[in-house]
Amino acid sequence: MTLTLLFSAPERIWPTYEDVLTKALENAGLDARLTRDASPEEVDYIVYAPNDALRDFTPYANAKAVLSLWAGVEKIAPNPTLTQPLCRMVDPGLALGMRDYVVGHVMRYHLSMDRHIHGLNGQWDHITPPLAKDRRVTVLGLGELGQTCAVALAQLGFDVTGWSRRPKGIDGLTCLNGPDDLAQALSAAEILVTLLPDTAATQNTLNADTLALMPKGARIVNPGRGTLIDDDALLAALNSDQIGHATLDVFRTEPLPADHPYWAHPNVTVTPHIAAETRANTASGVIAENIRRSEAGEPLLHLVDRSAGY
Structure with missing residues (x-):
């Protein structure tokens, strides 16, 4: 029997996925029809990113799963009409893109590259940076993206502390967890990378109180979620020099x-949500594998815990 896959996502990305996802389904041995238009009762799986055309999942009672194209599901999981299993995207290409962005900006801070890029104005400012082993970096969030970035930084020699909601053990890292350990994680952060999901528990993780726990002049890289930071508190910390600089890729x-x-702030670098993006060629393989598993009676990968929000 031919499976019907509804591709429901912003129209601009359909051309990127149409051929590569179809090929990935074929390579997985699946007899499947990928379409943007199907009667709800005939849809077996929904490949989804938030869009105006599909907000009510009630008619898709026969759908076996909703497969998110994005790693973040905060705009999908709370939908009360969504009763089907929801899988988030864990894409190797997404993780590698995030790793490259984070490593690049951590190295930029570590080596004080802005001092030279913007010019020394004729002053021979002979300041040698410390070795990576003497630079303390904290990564908040040890999911797929956070782990990839934290391990890459540790492999470069940085003294890396990782913090997560639940206990984790990762070779080469100091792993902390839970609310009681957050202060310790922040106090070790000469450079802080925020890669937490957007949930009620993580909003405003960086606020006036927690920013004050960081070493004076600490740097922040936020490619995670805009809601992780209290913007007014960060601006105040930047203006008081408590925080030396912030590189922000995501915003409320x-x-x-x-x-x-x-x-306009001299100590803020804005990048336009470019840290990492789902790559169609790698994401298509993830989607096809999940459908293959479902059809074979195997557990779905990357199921979302609705109570946790990710």
Whole structure:
């Protein structure tokens, strides 16, 4: 029997996925029809990213799973009409893209590259950076993306502390967990990378109180979620030099409004949500494998825990 896969996502990404996902399904040995238009009762799986065309999942009672194209599911999981199993995207290409972004900006801070890029104005400012082993980096969030970044930094020699909600053990890292360990994780953060999911428990993780726990002049890299940071508190910490610089890739409102103070602040680098993106060629393989597993009666990969929100 031919499976029907509804591709429900912003129209602009359909051309990117149409051929590569079809090929991935064929390579997985699946007889499947990928379409953007199907009667709800005939849909077996929904490949999904938030869009205006599909917000009510009630008619898709026969669908066996909703397969998210994005790693973050905070805009999908709370939907009360979604009763089907929901799988988040864990894409090797996404993880590698995030690793490259994070390592690049951590190295930029570690080596004080901005000092030279922006010019020394004729001053022979002979300041040698420390070795990576003497630089303390903390990564908040040890999911797939956080682990990939933290391990890469540790392999470069950095003194890396990772913090997560639940206990984790990762070779080469100091692993902390739970609310009681957050202060310790932040106090060790000369450079802080935030890769937590967006949940009620993680919003404003960086606020006036927690920013004050960090070493004076610490640097922040946030490619995770805009809601992790209290913007007013960060601006105040930047203005007082408690935080030396922040590189921000994600924001509460995107695109970032033209009049937002981040644009003009001398100690903020804004990047337009480019740290990592799902790659169609690698993500298609993940989707095809999950459908193959489902059809074979095997457990789905990367199931979302609705109570936790990720």
